[in-house]
Amino acid sequence: MDRFVRYPDPDCGELRRALALHHGCGAERILCGNGAADLIFRLCACVRPRKALVPAPTFSEYERSVRLFGGTMEEFPLSREDGFTLPDHFPDQIGPDVELVFLCTPNNPTGVLASPALIRRVAERCRQIGALLLVDECFLPFTDGPSALPLLEEYPNLLILRAFTKLYAMAGLRLGYLLGDRALLERVAPFGPHWAVSVPAQTAGLAALAAEPEWTETTRTLIRAERNFLTEELSCLGVTVFPSAANFLLLESGRELYLPLRERGILVRNCSNFTGLDERHIRVAVRTRSENLALLHAIEEVLHG
Numbered sequence: 001m002d003r004f005v006r007y008p009d010p011d012c013g014e015l016r017r018a019l020a021l022h023h024g025c026g027a028e029r030i031l032c033g034n035g036a037a038d039l040i041f042r043l044c045a046c047v048r049p050r051k052a053l054v055p056a057p058t059f060s061e062y063e064r065s066v067r068l069f070g071g072t073m074e075e076f077p078l079s080r081e082d083g084f085t086l087p088d089h090f091p092d093q094i095g096p097d098v099e100l101v102f103l104c105t106p107n108n109p110t111g112v113l114a115s116p117a118l119i120r121r122v123a124e125r126c127r128q129i130g131a132l133l134l135v136d137e138c139f140l141p142f143t144d145g146p147s148a149l150p151l152l153e154e155y156p157n158l159l160i161l162r163a164f165t166k167l168y169a170m171a172g173l174r175l176g177y178l179l180g181d182r183a184l185l186e187r188v189a190p191f192g193p194h195w196a197v198s199v200p201a202q203t204a205g206l207a208a209l210a211a212e213p214e215w216t217e218t219t220r221t222l223i224r225a226e227r228n229f230l231t232e233e234l235s236c237l238g239v240t241v242f243p244s245a246a247n248f249l250l251l252e253s254g255r256e257l258y259l260p261l262r263e264r265g266i267l268v269r270n271c272s273n274f275t276g277l278d279e280r281h282i283r284v285a286v287r288t289r290s291e292n293l294a295l296l297h298a299i300e301e302v303l304h305g
Contacts, residue, residue: 111244
């Protein structure tokens with residue numbers, strides 16, 4: 001993209017072609033938006049599901065968007081005792097009145113991956129009842145888990161959500177995209193601004209894709225090592241660490257950690273507003289060794305003086 005262009009390409013043509021090459025699909029299967037939240041909003045504005053279903057705890061933007069357009073959200077509670085893993089019987093819980101199902105993999109804030117076989121069964125159940133399935137893979141590049149992309153040809157009711165926000169640290173630029181059936185994306189697209197993706201965001205997206213695959217593999221290697229390190233050290237401090245495949249960890253402590261850590265200059269995610277969680281739960285990012293050591297020192301100070 002010419003960096004001196006004054007107005008963005010409303011169709012994100014060059015970026016979509018680069019993404020198509022990256023994912024091995026046609027550019028017509030890609031819709032770019034102003035971050036992942038914009039695309040969730042557009043989908044709900046287009047479909048206006050009367051009833052949607054989501055495993056909980058999970059990202060709150062799904063429910064917010066569904067309710068904003070007059071729908072209700074049914075939550076399927078995930079079990080703490082099972083590490084918040086999506087159970088095999090989940091597809092059986094999708095009732096005939098459900099019009100949209102959300103699956104976040106790895107889930108936010110738990111970091112748990114949904115198995116490819118289970119995602120296929122959910123997609124099949126949704127197809128049987130005429131529902132759409134949105135699989136949110138925004139954190140998937142941090143993991144070794146497979147994408148649901150191979151299912152797109154078989155399931156036109158499937159949409160996959162991705163974002164540059166996480167892996168490329170581009171939250172402020174706002175760049176996300178949907179992969180799915182061309183006809184469905186053409187229905188969803190008009191429910192957002194014509195120039196939704198800025199020139200800087202499109203340019204940054206192209207630059208990020210040019211850094212592949214070295215960037216992703218380097219990042220995964222770092223996250224894998226530091227996640228294991230953090231998990232072991234936090235457990236030694238008496239903190240419950242739920243198994244995660246992502247670049248973050250869900251923690252449970254007998255003492256509230258959010259405010260004491262904030263007072264020490266460390267900002268973590270207070271998880272008390274997630275279904276099934278409370279003020280004892282926080283989500284922490286897996287960062288560099290020096291940053292992780294600073295977090296561990298602060299938690300040890302709070303818990304043990």
